[in-house]
Amino acid sequence: MSSVVCVKRGSYRGNRIVNAKLKLVKDFQTGKKGSYITVKNSLFPHLDIEDIKIKVESRHDYTFVEGGADHSLSDFNVEVANDAPEVSDEEAMNRIATRFAVLDEMSKACIRSDIRAMIVTGPPGVGKSHGVEQQLEAVNAYDKCAGKRPRFNIVKGAISGIGLFATLYKYSDRKNVLVFDDCDVWEDQDALNILKGALDSGKRRRISWNKDSRLLRLEDVPHQFDFNGSIIFITNLDFNDRRSNKIKAHLEALQSRCHYLDLTIDTERDKILRIKQVHRDADGGLFKEYEFENGEGEQALDFMFSNIKRLREVSLRMALKIADLIKISPDNWKMLAESTCMHRVGAKR
Helix, strand or coil, X not given: CCCEXXXXXXXXXXXXXXXEEEEEEEEEEEECCEEEXXXXXXXXXXXXXXXXXXXXXXXXXXXXXXXXXXXXXXXCCCEEEECCCCCCHHHHHHHHHHHHHHHHHHHHHHHCCCCCEEEEECCCCCCHHHHHHHHHHHHHHHHHHCCCCCCEEEEEEECCHHHHHHHHHHCCCCCCEXXXXXXXXXXXXXXXXXXXXXXXXXXXXXXXXXCCCHHHHHCCCCCEEECXXXXXXEECCCXXXXXXXXXXXXXXXXXXXXXXXXXXXXXXXXXXXXXXXXXXXXXXXXXXXXXXXXXXXXXXXXXXXXXXCCECCCCHHHHXXXXXXXXXXXXXXXXXXXXXXXXXXXXXX
16 A cells, blocks of 8 residues: 655645645655655646656655545645745744754753653754753753762663663652763664653653663662653654654654654755854854964855765764864865865765
């Protein structure tokens, strides 16, 4: 049975398409003219075309739905309009800035134990971790001065189910916060089951490990305890795009227990505007620590934006890499950047 999608926003031949329920032929693809999905043509019966390619900005512009795909232009919930209004760079930067302000506010709420959990998703290199870490470091510095035990921990890399259980125990008190930063917990069913228990919506969040474990004995971790802390997940994954995964039900259950913050940085343009927004809003600009005096920061950004198609990555990290090269070699930094930060001409990406 073919998949059915609801196109929340897209376009075809200059027509804006909103809330159209259509039969999917090919999922998300990116070509020379942008990103698109291929669907059966039920919107434009006057065109002798079986399949059409609807332009979309990202996977967030459509969702998979149940039921048949029987919509046409006459359906009340399908809108097709010409000349969709463009959002200005300033409006888009303000939208992105608002999302990161929300991230700061929600991080503070986790630290206060006002909320139990948050999932933050967005592409790599846009500053997801930095905002959360800033909030934690401020409180950690206060605790350190007061001689208190650290209440926060950032976990990166891989972690097993039993390792997760032991870590949760160490930070199970109220106002303790665990941050899983690109930590691979999403494919381990033991880990997901433990997290579901730790973030349950009931008043008492009791989790158990009912298998024999030498690790728990060595670390003096009980096989059952109440978790009262908060958790922040920072990830590049789009939870809405895990539809075929065998653990989809676990992910949906976990998402329902957490506040879910999508930073809405989905396109190359969004990534560029995020870099510009940080440079605009940061005290002293993005390159403040480099102490540039002759416009080197602007040169770095101009170089990035002029070579966006060849860069290995469009991110804040890439901007700082280029700044590093300017610092170490003011005369030859472009040659170094072409060699280390860009795909070679003609190379397959």
